[in-house]
Amino acid sequence: xxxxxxxxxxxxxxxxxxxxxxxxxxxxGKLGHTILKNILDAGFAGPVVPVNPRADAILGRPxxxxxxxxxxxxxxAVVIIPAVAVPEAIAxxxxxxxxxxxxxxxxxxxSGEEGARLQAALTEAAARHGVRLLxxxxxxxxxxxxxxxxxxxxxxxxxxxxxxxxxGTVGAALMDxxxxxxxxxxxxxxxxxxxxxxxxxxxAALGRDPHTRCIxxxxxxxxxxxxxxxxxxxxxxxxxxLKPGRTPRGRAAAESHTKSLAGDDAIYxxxxxxxxxxxxxxxxxxxxxxxxxxxxxxxxxxxxxxVTSSGGCGVLAMxxxxxxxxxxxxxxxxxxxxxxxxxxxxxxxxxxxxxTGDATAAWYRRVAELAAPHYDAIAPIFGDPxxxxxxxVEAPPTPCVICLGGGDVERAERxxxxxxxxxxxxxxxxxxxxxxxxxxxxxxxxxxxxxxx
Amino acid sequence: xxxxxxxxxxxxxxxxxxxxxxxxxxxxGKLGHTILKNILDAGFAGPVVPVNPRADAILGRPxxxxxxxxxxxxxxAVVIIPAVAVPEAIAxxxxxxxxxxxxxxxxxxxSGEEGARLQAALTEAAARHGVRLLxxxxxxxxxxxxxxxxxxxxxxxxxxxxxxxxxGTVGAALMDxxxxxxxxxxxxxxxxxxxxxxxxxxxAALGRDPHTRCIxxxxxxxxxxxxxxxxxxxxxxxxxxLKPGRTPRGRAAAESHTKSLAGDDAIYxxxxxxxxxxxxxxxxxxxxxxxxxxxxxxxxxxxxxxVTSSGGCGVLAMxxxxxxxxxxxxxxxxxxxxxxxxxxxxxxxxxxxxxTGDATAAWYRRVAELAAPHYDAIAPIFGDPxxxxxxxVEAPPTPCVICLGGGDVERAERxxxxxxxxxxxxxxxxxxxxxxxxxxxxxxxxxxxxxxx
Numbered sequence: 004x005x006x007x008x009x010x011x012x013x014x015x016x017x018x019x020x021x022x023x024x025x026x027x028x029x030x031x032g033k034l035g036h037t038i039l040k041n042i043l044d045a046g047f048a049g050p051v052v053p054v055n056p057r058a059d060a061i062l063g064r065p066x067x068x069x070x071x072x073x074x075x076x077x078x079x080a081v082v083i084i085p086a087v088a089v090p091e092a093i094a095x096x097x098x099x100x101x102x103x104x105x106x107x108x109x110x111x112x113x114s115g116e117e118g119a120r121l122q123a124a125l126t127e128a129a130a131r132h133g134v135r136l137l138x139x140x141x142x143x144x145x146x147x148x149x150x151x152x153x154x155x156x157x158x159x160x161x162x163x164x165x166x167x168x169x170x171g172t173v174g175a176a177l178m179d180x181x182x183x184x185x186x187x188x189x190x191x192x193x194x195x196x197x198x199x200x201x202x203x204x205x206x207a208a209l210g211r212d213p214h215t216r217c218i219x220x221x222x223x224x225x226x227x228x229x230x231x232x233x234x235x236x237x238x239x240x241x242x243x244x245l246k247p248g249r250t251p252r253g254r255a256a257a258e259s260h261t262k263s264l265a266g267d268d269a270i271y272x273x274x275x276x277x278x279x280x281x282x283x284x285x286x287x288x289x290x291x292x293x294x295x296x297x298x299x300x301x302x303x304x305x306x307x308x309x310v311t312s313s314g315g316c317g318v319l320a321m322x323x324x325x326x327x328x329x330x331x332x333x334x335x336x337x338x339x340x341x342x343x344x345x346x347x348x349x350x351x352x353x354x355x356x357x358x359t360g361d362a363t364a365a366w367y368r369r370v371a372e373l374a375a376p377h378y379d380a381i382a383p384i385f386g387d388p389x390x391x392x393x394x395x396v397e398a399p400p401t402p403c404v405i406c407l408g409g410g411d412v413e414r415a416e417r418x419x420x421x422x423x424x425x426x427x428x429x430x431x432x433x434x435x436x437x438x439x440x441x442x443x444x445x446x447x448x449x450x451x452x453x454x455x456x
Numbered sequence: 457x458x459x460x461x462x463x464x465x466x467x468x469x470x471x472x473x474x475x476x477x478x479x480x481x482x483x484x485g486k487l488g489h490t491i492l493k494n495i496l497d498a499g500f501a502g503p504v505v506p507v508n509p510r511a512d513a514i515l516g517r518p519x520x521x522x523x524x525x526x527x528x529x530x531x532x533a534v535v536i537i538p539a540v541a542v543p544e545a546i547a548x549x550x551x552x553x554x555x556x557x558x559x560x561x562x563x564x565x566x567s568g569e570e571g572a573r574l575q576a577a578l579t580e581a582a583a584r585h586g587v588r589l590l591x592x593x594x595x596x597x598x599x600x601x602x603x604x605x606x607x608x609x610x611x612x613x614x615x616x617x618x619x620x621x622x623x624g625t626v627g628a629a630l631m632d633x634x635x636x637x638x639x640x641x642x643x644x645x646x647x648x649x650x651x652x653x654x655x656x657x658x659x660a661a662l663g664r665d666p667h668t669r670c671i672x673x674x675x676x677x678x679x680x681x682x683x684x685x686x687x688x689x690x691x692x693x694x695x696x697x698l699k700p701g702r703t704p705r706g707r708a709a710a711e712s713h714t715k716s717l718a719g720d721d722a723i724y725x726x727x728x729x730x731x732x733x734x735x736x737x738x739x740x741x742x743x744x745x746x747x748x749x750x751x752x753x754x755x756x757x758x759x760x761x762x763v764t765s766s767g768g769c770g771v772l773a774m775x776x777x778x779x780x781x782x783x784x785x786x787x788x789x790x791x792x793x794x795x796x797x798x799x800x801x802x803x804x805x806x807x808x809x810x811x812t813g814d815a816t817a818a819w820y821r822r823v824a825e826l827a828a829p830h831y832d833a834i835a836p837i838f839g840d841p842x843x844x845x846x847x848x849v850e851a852p853p854t855p856c857v858i859c860l861g862g863g864d865v866e867r868a869e870r871x872x873x874x875x876x877x878x879x880x881x882x883x884x885x886x887x888x889x890x891x892x893x894x895x896x897x898x899x900x901x902x903x904x905x906x907x908x909x
Contacts, residue, residue: 113767142813156863156864157863168768171766173861175840179861179863221768249779253771255774260767260770260804260810285776285883285884285885286884313625313626315623315676315700316625316626321709322700324705325703348568349563349566360562407739409609409632410609430738430740432739
């Protein structure tokens with residue numbers, strides 16, 4: 004059940020072969036109905052058994068009266084019954100040999116002394132029977148590659164970005180944006196009260212997940228710093244974290260929310276830095292950094308060429324690049340000559356390279372080819388309707404694509420870029436901030452990145 | 457032509473009765489075609505005359521051979537002909553009594569010495585004939601309330617937000633976002649090289665426009681600081697500005713873009729503060745502050761109640777409120793009692809007020825009613841699918857609505873809120889930043905706002 008490093012084997016939680024929905028309800032609008040419906044609608048391939056003592060069948064699926072009454076072995080129990088009944092349900096899972104459970108129900112440690120007692124009983128039951136329990140008081144788990152949406156809202160877009168969140172809403176927002184963008188996620192796990200399974204277990208498990216190329220974390224505190232550090236060290240994919248509580252009032256709110264110490268922010272900042280976790284400053288920054296890390300190749304160095312149809316957006320990008328410590332050397336003479344050979348004289352050859360409103364997709368493509376030997380990254384800013392823009396983007400150099408102001412043409416090209424797995428940022432500033440997440444901190448000794456000049 | 461204060465009367469530019477498109481083209485894809493088509497497709501009600509010496513009619517409209525050949529008086533000439541021919545065209549406008557012109561064409565002061573000479577000739581011709589000229593080298597003007605889209609892309613959503621921009625793309629992006637959000641704009645004017653009409657003229661004119669409730673500015677420099685100061689002082693609607701060049705590299709890029717001095721950033725910061733111009737830090741902040749200022753009532757003071765279905769988002773909002781100097785006192789005892797009377801015990805009564813995932817629209821509405829006597833603003837965070845959320849929002853207190861993580865239900869409620877003219881922010885951090893734009897700077901003597909306790 005645990006790896007030698009002490010991480011729980013979460014296979015039955017993340018990729019269960021069969022699911023029981025304990026507290027499945029026939030009443031639309033009830034969470035026990037929504038969850039069952041989402042599991043079915045997401046297309047889960049294995050057996051799905053509603054557990055309900057008073058119904059014969061729900062949504063066309065025959066019910067089991069109780070966990071003890073399940074006809075076949077089950078990998079994962081999704082639990083949506085009143086809090087008071089949950090510890091016994093987990094014990095029943097253990098007796099029945101169900102190795103994993105997600106407890107959606109709230110009313111545990113987050114809600115006073117009685118809840119804390121229930122959570123202690125729950126934890127004890129899980130420990131006694133070795134049940135790997137996610138939650139309680141959580142928004143469930145969604146693995147679109149496995150057709151498992153034991154969560155809400157129903158989201159099924161498959162991608163490369165995993166989300167582990169102490170806030171269901173922050174996780175759902177990231178998933179929803181990724182779905183809208185056509186990028187998708189590899190897995191979403193809501194931590195809830197972390198009675199058993201914690202972020203370190205999930206980092207260890209998702210780091211080995213074949214679909215995951217980055218893990219985005221929303222954490223109000225770290226449950227077990229030593230375990231987290233070991234998970235982060237061993238994690239083969241990059242981690243990016245949003246940790247609130249940076250102000251005294253925010254910290255007090257975090258402690259009230261999770262009923263645990265949020266901790267001094269400077270400690271967390273140093274801890275994340277030490278363990279190579281990129282820190283995001285807000286929810287959008289978390290999403291942008293995570294999709295950059297999941298979908299873009301790491302630049303070899305820090306040299307960026309900004310190429311734009313909009314002079315103003317070039318200026319904004321330059322300001323932001325400067326703030327984030329991104330280098331923007333001018334094109335070297337040989338490249339400048341190559342640019343002059345095909346660009347009209349009113350284009351401004353420099354960095355930013357201003358192609359003006361006459362820019363075509365072919366120009367952008369040619370610029371990227373000429374830039375490849377000299378730059379580690381390129382930020383094409385499509386600031387006008389530029390048909391074919393999506394075809395003008397290829398790595399290397401690492402593309403940090405920014406699209407705005409292009410109306411319907413932009414929308415179409417943006418969809419095409421996302422369909423190719425290339426994230427698109429809506430402003431120069433968000434693009435530069437995301438690119439910065441791909442770069443190593445400056446001056447870090449022993450970095451695996453080349454930091455030129 | 458000029459007001460006693462020295463501002464140009466821009467009536468024929470912003471609300472022309474008739475338009476000539478000089479350089480209208482029959483070839484789809486050419487700008488002279490796009491502009492004519494957009495003017496027609498946006499539903500301009502008055503006469504629209506294409507001017508083209510080699511065509512009898514374009515897009516079904518009979519052509520004039522030249523400006524001298526126009527059959528009837530015209531208020532506005534939109535000019536898209538080669539730069540070298542523009543000064544004479546402006547002189548022809550003057551001879552023909554055309555009071556206003558928009559010069560889309562580039563190749564003037566932004567592109568070298570020959571261009572600078574052409575621009576001097578253009579400016580001289582405009583001055584001689586009193587032609588109020590917008591541009592050259594600009595993305596035109598779009599007044600959706602007047603059916604005038606002498607710009608691109610075609611955008612027609614009518615709203616309360618005016619955009620004046622030295623970057624066509626930044627302006628188009630704001631317009632496009634406002635259209636997507638169903639909020640719309642009142643007017644968009646691209647400044648281009650500011651040969652004649654400048655931002656101060658537009659602030660003076662749009663400040664009196666009945667549809668405009670806020671003016672968003674993108675400026676790489678201020679053309680005439682004394683005139684700008686007079687315009688800002690006399691402007692009855694709030695101004696918000698994005699001014700890049702905050703870093704040395706950004707400043708150099710701005711000076712290369714506009715071929716004018718960008719100026720020291722600290723000087724601009726002080727200047728904006730002195731004249732009551734709210735400063736935005738990036739393109740998204742400009743949009744968010746502008747729509748908050750255009751659509752939300754100004755809070756009487758700084759006291760905010762955060763009310764949320766998502767504990768995590770409440771924490772993030774609290775951090776951001778703290779950063780922006782927004783006050784977040786807890787509910788006073790009488791209000792807390794009123795909350796306890798209808799909320800279940802697992803809700804956390806405080807600030808943030810955590811309604812938990814069980815939150816309903818009715819709860820949010822009741823909270824807002826109870827908060828009205830005690831708070832100046834309320835930030836309802838709808839962090840779950842909450843049907844009817846849009847109906848739960850009423851001022852006072854000033855609502856700063858934040859929606860995320862709610863899937864299709866959220867999308868529907870967001871559309872309904874925007875249809876009611878209530879802006880919705882996609883993250884707690886963006887909501888708090890926008891709300892901060894509605895508040896006076898702290899500690900300003902003589903502020904017209906009440907700053908309690």
